[in-house]
Amino acid sequence: MxxxxxxxxxxxxxxxxxxxxxxxxxxxxxxxxxxxxxxxxxxxxxxxxxxxxxxxxxxxxxxxxxxxxxxxxxxxxxxxxxxxxxxxxxxxxxxxxxxxxxxxxxxxxxxxxxxxxxxxxxxxxxxxxxxxxxxxxxxxxxxxxxxxxxxxxxxxxxxxxxxxxxxxxxxxxxxxxxxxxxxxxxxxxxxxxxxxxxxxxxxxxRSMYLHCMQVVSAESFAFTDADLILPVVPMFHVNAWGIPYAAFMVGASLLMPDRYLQPQPLATMITAERPTFSAAVPTIWTGLLGELDANPGRYDVSTLRRVVIGGSACPPSLMKAFEERHGITLIHAWGMTETSPLGSVSLPPGGLSAEEAWPYRLTQGRFPASVQVRVIGPDGTPMPHDGSSAGEIEVRGPWIAAAYYGGAGNPPELGEKFSPDGWLRTGDVGTVSEDGYLTLTDRSKDVIKSGGEWISSVELENELMAHPDVLEAAVVAVPDERWGERPLATVVLRPGAQAGFAELRAFLAGRIAHWQLPERWSVVESVPKTSVGKFDKKVIRREYAEGALDVTVLGKDTTA
CATH class of the missing domain: 3.40.50.12780 (ANL, N-terminal domain)
Structure with missing residues (x-):
């Protein structure tokens, strides 16, 4: 019928x-x-x-x-x-x-x-x-x-x-x-x-229209015609996460930053135009926080109530700093070019206290009804959605790619990214809880396999960036004769900071398992980034292999 x-x-x-x-x-x-x-x-x-x-x-x-x-x-x-x-x-x-x-x-x-x-x-x-x-x-x-x-x-x-x-x-x-x-x-x-x-x-x-309807929904960005949206995320990157179309769908006004994406122009723009919502990768907000903290009283960002963070995991320390010092809620979202990009948004369930909601906010969010998810273990079998069983995240849905564009006149390209039964292999490793919340532990290519156990580079980075002297931190796997791989921690110190590696290692010791503590450390001027602002870890791995990094190993200065 x-x-x-x-x-x-x-x-x-x-x-x-x-x-x-x-x-x-x-x-x-x-x-x-x-x-x-x-x-x-x-x-x-x-x-x-x-x-x-x-x-x-x-x-x-x-x-x-x-x-x-x-x-x-x-x-x-x-x-x-x-x-x-x-x-x-x-x-x-x-x-x-x-x-x-x-x-x-x-x-x-x-x-x-x-x-x-x-x-x-x-x-x-x-x-x-x-x-x-x-x-x-x-x-x-x-x-x-x-x-x-x-x-x-x-x-x-x-x-x-x-x-x-x-x-x-x-x-x-x-x-x-x-x-x-x-x-x-x-x-x-x-x-x-x-x-x-x-x-x-x-x-x-069809996929863009349905994606827009999800973007404006209450369980995602919840736009209305009372909002003024500042899309810092570039319009060249996954259609600015669908924001330009979603705003037009519900009448939310748009504040376009053009080329003025540096901390000082952004802070000035927010003060002058008073947006209510914004979206960008974490590095943008790290820079903006530094500008606000360095110039107390100069800017007024009080109208900016919600900010969606995507592209990579947001350090919890950054989320707390914005909320406690500026009253701005940072919200995790997860997705990729192949998912249009919205996959999940970390809005906690209703009725929770701030303390009860915090663990949910640290996840990459809950999947909507239109996006199915499964967790595939190392042996290729599905893992339960129990919040602890980790594996590669696979998704499918009406705004999820089924293939890559093959070029003018050519058929679509499938390749290893797409499973034979129609799921997108995301390359992200994580868990999914019973109530649908995604927690990423790493990219499959970035997870550190040490002595038969996995170490999350993302967790190490987040904990390091909670140290007051650390502006940015990127952790990669490097070869180790005994354990196969061990973490190398590269850190960018804040101006004038004096924290040494021993202090940073001791800081981590109270937050992660002892066996996960990095032995190799390096201070860098900046973490290399991809074209969309993500940490470019392949550059760090190459620089380490080529001996271009000054590395301290267990308190001894050496060059890798």
């Missing part, structure tokens, strides 16, 4: 139509370094229509061509987010922090037809032009671009346009097709490619 319900496609175009009319008075505001420049949702919708006309009528985007963006978080990027998928093309966000060879690879692999680029990012794009395929026909400069900027594209065989000139005087309404196949691709995002070439994940209209 079939249902009697209408089969209405779930598309980005419906989000655009709803947000620009029902919530037309909400705003997208871009920070220009000194002040905020607002534009209403109604205006953004009208300009998205003008962009769609320009792409179709002048640039020849008439089907599912890939239209790429190499842009900061700003209002024009939001317009592209809405216009490109809604007209039936595919939005391809380019990660501006990727190495040049990887950036060229993904432009060619996606066969991008057009690239919208902020003028300030031309130095990243221009040197790549000789490597790019002739499928790239148009480059659109967004923002102030003088003759000197445009001259960087002199060798481009296609056509160069200026965004405002391109959309000027075009109609402010567009016949966005509302009968698009909801399973067709709406957006394309590539993994950061920490090993090998980046992999493309093609999100469908």
């Amino acid at each position: 079939l249902s009697t319900m209408q089969d209405v496609p779930l598309t980005v175009g419906r989000i655009l139509a709803h947000g620009s009319t029902i919530h037309g008075r909400s705003t997208v505001t871009t920070w220009d370094g000194q002040k905020a420049v607002p534009r209403s949702f109604a205006e953004v919708g009208a300009r998205a229509a003008q962009l769609a006309h320009a792409l179709r009528d002048e640039l020849g985007v008439t089907g599912d061509q890939r239209v790429a963006t190499l842009m900061w978080n700003n209002t024009e990027h939001q317009e592209a987010y809405l216009a490109i998928p809604s007209m039936g093309a595919v939005l391809h966000t380019l990660n501006l922090r990727l190495p040049p060879q990887q950036l060229a690879f993904i432009i060619n692999h996606a066969a991008d037809h057009t690239i919208l680029v902020n003028s300030s990012l031309l130095p990243l794009l221009a040197p790549l032009l000789p490597q790019l395929r002739p499928t790239l026909r148009h480059i659109v400069l967004v923002g102030d671009a003088g003759d000197a900027a445009a001259a960087q594209l002199d060798g481009f065989a296609g056509t160069v346009h200026h965004y405002e000139e391109l959309i000027a005087d075009r109609p402010t309404s567009f016949p966005f097709p509302m009968d698009l196949d909801e399973r067709s691709a709406a957006a394309l995002c590539y993994t950061s490619g920490t090993t090998g070439d980046p992999k493309g994940v093609a999100y469908s209209h």
